[in-house]
Amino acid sequence: MSKAAFVxxxxxxxxxxxxxxxxxxxxxxxxxxxxxxxxLEAGKISDRYLFLSSGCIRAYTLDLEGDEVTTNFYxxxxxxxxxSSFFRRIPSSEYYQAETPCEACYIHYQELNEAFHAMPxxxxxxxxxxxNGFANLKERTLSLINEExxxxxxxxxxxKPDIFKHAPLKHIASYLGITDSSLSRIRRNYSxxxxx
Amino acid sequence: MSKAAFVxxxxxxxxxxxxxxxxxxxxxxxxxxxxxxxxLEAGKISDRYLFLSSGCIRAYTLDLEGDEVTTNFYxxxxxxxxxSSFFRRIPSSEYYQAETPCEACYIHYQELNEAFHAMPxxxxxxxxxxxNGFANLKERTLSLINEExxxxxxxxxxxKPDIFKHAPLKHIASYLGITDSSLSRIRRNYSxxxxx
DNA sequence: AAATTTTCTTGTCCTATGGCAAGAAATCAA
DNA sequence: TTGATTTCTTGCCATAGGACAAGAAAATTT
Numbered sequence: 001m002s003k004a005a006f007v008x009x010x011x012x013x014x015x016x017x018x019x020x021x022x023x024x025x026x027x028x029x030x031x032x033x034x035x036x037x038x039x040l041e042a043g044k045i046s047d048r049y050l051f052l053s054s055g056c057i058r059a060y061t062l063d064l065e066g067d068e069v070t071t072n073f074y075x076x077x078x079x080x081x082x083x084s085s086f087f088r089r090i091p092s093s094e095y096y097q098a099e100t101p102c103e104a105c106y107i108h109y110q111e112l113n114e115a116f117h118a119m120p121x122x123x124x125x126x127x128x129x130x131x132n133g134f135a136n137l138k139e140r141t142l143s144l145i146n147e148e149x150x151x152x153x154x155x156x157x158x159x160k161p162d163i164f165k166h167a168p169l170k171h172i173a174s175y176l177g178i179t180d181s182s183l184s185r186i187r188r189n190y191s192x193x194x195x196x
Numbered sequence: 197m198s199k200a201a202f203v204x205x206x207x208x209x210x211x212x213x214x215x216x217x218x219x220x221x222x223x224x225x226x227x228x229x230x231x232x233x234x235x236l237e238a239g240k241i242s243d244r245y246l247f248l249s250s251g252c253i254r255a256y257t258l259d260l261e262g263d264e265v266t267t268n269f270y271x272x273x274x275x276x277x278x279x280s281s282f283f284r285r286i287p288s289s290e291y292y293q294a295e296t297p298c299e300a301c302y303i304h305y306q307e308l309n310e311a312f313h314a315m316p317x318x319x320x321x322x323x324x325x326x327x328n329g330f331a332n333l334k335e336r337t338l339s340l341i342n343e344e345x346x347x348x349x350x351x352x353x354x355x356k357p358d359i360f361k362h363a364p365l366k367h368i369a370s371y372l373g374i375t376d377s378s379l380s381r382i383r384r385n386y387s388x389x390x391x392x
Numbered sequence: 393a394a395a396t397t398t399t400c401t402t403g404t405c406c407t408a409t410g411g412c413a414a415g416a417a418a419t420c421a422a
Numbered sequence: 423t424t425g426a427t428t429t430c431t432t433g434c435c436a437t438a439g440g441a442c443a444a445g446a447a448a449a450t451t452t
Contacts, residue, residue, distance in 0.1 A: 061338070063342040064342070069338065069341060069342055071334070071337075071338070083327055083330050083331070084327060084330065084331040084334070087323065087324070087327045088324075088327060088331075117316070120313070123319075127283065127323075127326075128283070128284075130323075130326055130327075130330070131279055131280060131283045131284060131326075133330065134279050134280065134326070134329065134330055134333070135279070135280040135284075137330070137333050137334060137337060138267070138280070138333060140337065141267075141333060141336065141337045141340065142257070142265065142267070144337065144340045144341065144373065145265060145340065145370070145373040146259040146260070146265055148438080149438080149439075168398080168399060168400085169399075169400065170399075170400085174341070177340065177341040178438095178439070178440085179439075179440060179441080180399085180400075180401095181400090181401075181402080181439090181440080181441085181442095182438085182439055182440075183400095184400060184401050184402075185401085185402080185439090186439095187400095187401095188401080188402090344408080345408080345409075364428085364429060364430090365429075365430065366429075366430085374408095374409070374410085375409075375410060375411080376429085376430075376431095377409090377410080377411085377412090377430090377431075377432080378408085378409055378410070379430095380430060380431050380432075381409090381431085381432080383430095383431095384431080384432090
């Protein structure tokens with residue numbers, strides 16, 4: 001059950017005592033997603049703040065040519081929501097879709113705010129999650145600027161090997177900022193290097 | 197005086213009434229930076245949450261070769277601090293340096309937290325600023341993936357023309373994810389196109 | 393298991409951008 | 423004002439990665 005996993009997650013990542021964590025998680029509810037099911041669709045307002053306890057979710061948007069560009073991958077133990085849409089109450093420009101069956105628990109915007117208001121601990125947790133996402137995105141942006149595609153690939157496969165078990169390479173390619181053909185060539189090179 | 201500008205900023209960007217805004221800003225203090233002065237240095241903890249009322253600040257980091265990579269430009273009417281370092285209390289990997297003389301007002305981490313705790317309105321404001329920064333960064337990241345350098349240049353010159361008045365082109369180039377020579381060529385092309 | 397669709401790889405050719413170095417221009421310092 | 427730095431531009435060549443198309447392989451559907 002995802003709520004239990006979320007309690008653990010909160011306790012481990014913050015100094016919040018278990019009783020408090022349980023209090024926080026009390027207002028969440030469990031949910032399951034099938035593979036390929038949409039957690040969020042572009043044009044709608046992200047209204048679920050969700051904790052993914054198992055599975056893999058991909059966020060993507062469409063570029064001017066209508067091609068999908070992966071903006072993020074979420075694996076177990078991550079908080080999933082579209083920051084801008086969720087907090088500003090504006091339509092999302094991204095889709096969030098399950099790459100695999102997923103177990104999660106969630107809370108709605110309204111409830112989240114009430115919980116933030118009532119529980120300072122949870123507020124801190126929420127801020128930490130935001131800061132976390134920010135830091136990750138910044139790192140990714142920098143890597144797009146000053147690293148080669150192969151280096152980014154190497155980093156990703158080390159950091160989130162799970163993705164490679166589930167997501168098709170074209171999803172991963174656009175996340176790395178390259179085409180699927182380039183990724184294919186990079187992989188050929190890379191695996192040769194690893195064999196030495 | 198920067199504090200007055202900050203009051204206006206808060207009132208305009210949020211529904212917060214002027215009295216409340218003044219209450220918030222009361223704990224801030226004005227500060228001035230000379231051109232080239234460091235607001236923050238890598239290795240130190242970002243401890244000032246500052247509102248820039250005039251001038252331009254550049255954030256940058258050093259890549260593996262030791263070359264500067266601009267991570268952001270801040271112009272008047274922006275909140276300036278290194279999110280990750282500030283909230284996690286860890287050393288910054290970025291420098292923040294004044295591109296021009298700057299007027300600003302600021303508050304320290306400790307005081308900010310107290311103010312957040314005491315004033316729900318301010319909390320919301322703080323969150324909005326974070327969400328804002330997040331959304332901007334996301335847009336920039338996407339543009340690095342699916343736009344040409346010239347398109348990014350075009351967008352930047354329209355969005356933040358002030359930067360071009362103050363920052364040397366090499367600073368702008370690395371922000372756009374290209375070399376200064378490439379930027380120079382792009383500018384040549386670009387200005388020819390504009391002349392038609 | 394056959395048919396269909398999707399994913400992955402590979403070839404050929406092309407282009408945007410990088411690396412380097414040399415001038416030109418502008419800015420700053422003495 | 424002169425010399426020293428820094429900034430900006432430009433030329434030449436190199437290269438990472440894109441575009442497109444064709445197979446091969448794998449997964450999905452019937």
